[in-house]
Amino acid sequence: MVFDQKNIISISDFSKDDIEYILRLSEKMEPIARSKKRSNVLSGKILGMLFYEPSTRTRLSFEAAMKRLGGSTIGFAEANVSSATKGENLTDTVKIVAEYSDAIVIRHNMEGTARFASSVVDVPVINAGDGAGQHPTQTLLDLYSMKRLLGRIDDLHVALIGDLKYGRTVHSLAYALAMFDVKMSFVSPPELEMPRGIVHDLNKVGVSVNETNDIHSVLEDTDVLYVTRIQKERFPDPEEYAKIKGAYMIDKALLEDSDLIVMHPLPRVDEISYDVDNTKYGKYFEQAFYGVPVRMALLKSIIESYEK
């Protein structure tokens, strides 16, 4: 198959074939990402990085990906060090950086920014998160992590936990998982349930979804616990927040005797206890590493296909 996407904006642009192609290519990138092999396929190429909103982990992961393939990066890490504070509009900045680079990665707090950026420049654009919108490279690295850690995506039972209402990561992940033969559980406080529209879409494509408020009820049967943070701002009453937070906290004692892995998009605050880190359950640091080969696969694919 041919992967012919020029821009990486939303997981909804991906077919299952596209996803599988990127996951296969990511596997080939892994030895290079681990510094066991060398590559210069993107030698001489420059990645323009426009991070209007800080995200150290995502930014460094893209930088590592580009450099592992022999390329280099330019850009800024926060809006206040760019000309954005001087009133220059986004359109002009994106167009100028496109003149200097072979591809652009953009992160911004407004939804639709990456799609818009891709419409004003010729070079490929990757969305590294647009407000509450899309963050497709996170979704792809989540899928790749499952495939590498458990050997497959089909037949898995994935439980998404925490803030399912506002969490963009879990929304994209749910849609992407729905392309595979998986079982999903949504575990959240009633106030932060998965939006009805998404559950409806999933049912429509024949995915069976189990919704619950009780984390204990899914532990036995689940392969992946995908944990997200419940933000304080969602609860006006601090006592209520403390109670809810406690009920969805993951620690080693909770996981004992289960046969699952714990994933998290990071950064975490206290939703996963440190005592999980060095157990067979805690896989979130490996998950973070897998972001590098996945982003290498994406950068190689779009830069090479843009040249043709």
Add this chain to the structure above:
Amino acid sequence: MKTPRELKVKPIRNGTVIDHITANKALHVLKILGLPSKEAAVTIAMNVKSAHIGAKDIVKIEGRELQSREVDKIALIAPNATINIVREYEIVGKGKVKLLNNVNGLLICPNPNCITNTNEPVISKFHVIDTEPLMLRCYYCERIMNNKDMETQFKQN
């Protein structure tokens, strides 16, 4: 005494008659079409009894023949509307409005945090993803816009 039809809405000599507009939507239709304008006089009839759709609105535009492309925009709020082109009091062309797959530049995204609601040079763009009920998706932020969101928009300003 029976009221002659002509008294309800005056016939026009040259121009366009938009009939079968969903009742009480005539003003929204005019807003979408940018009417009335300098060269076109407009007559409106609202809440007229109709054999087909119960009640309807009618808009008559004297002096301007509307192109079907521009009229299709009104399908968003008046999906059953029909277009009649009039020359010398005779109907010379008839057509139905057609909902397009894309609606560009007409609507404002209901998401305040959407890039189209900034002063960047970007024109709003929506894909029609469902018709019954009407649902549109913003091309940029992917937010779904429903009938209700759209109504509030036409009521404003």
